[in-house]
Amino acid sequence: MLFDFYELLLTDKQQTFLKYYFHDDYSLGEIAAEFDISRQAVYESVKRAEAVLESYESKLHLLAKHEAAKAWLAKLDSLADSLTDHMELSLQLRRIAQGLREPEES
Template sequence: MTIHEPDALAKTNRINMLFDFYELLLTDKQRTFLKYYFHDDYSLGEIADEFSISRQAVYEHVKRAESVLESYESKLQLIDKHEAAQAWLSKLEAIAEDSSVSDELSTQMRQIAQGLRATEQL
């Protein structure tokens, strides 16, 4: 199965985002294989050689880990919540930049947005 380049990039970005949110819920092996495959861009064959297992076994581990990540997201929806929070923060920042808003209110709004963004990083 060949994935077209834009589809492959979108899938890699999605898996990496899911991984960021749910990494600690994966097994060590799932974490390792996903890191090698999606983050470090190793091929299935390179991972198989590294761990002395078959390419098919690596493929199955990666597919299973992807499925687990998607399952967590379907239940917890952390990415959806993160994206909604980002949209609200962007709106807050846009209003803070509006010239009709007082300087004091604008400053307070920017500080709130910065504080919320910093909190998300924790």
């Protein structure tokens, strides 16, 4: 998930290697063969990229904030579901939750 948040902050080579390795399930050897480099070079590049991603997260906390927002939205949904006697309030809570999930275009 860190890759999804910080992908564009990586070098092109790091992006490519991580996509092949994590998204496409290529082995280190397959990536090495594709780029005509050593398996060790691919391994080091992947490990370095992972460290960079973790460093970005430790500073920016985008993934943590995303996960927290999802948890709060689930609580908001649950609260809206429980307000069967207060339909207008329930509807307003659902609209708020939807607005947080899909912000309007500016």
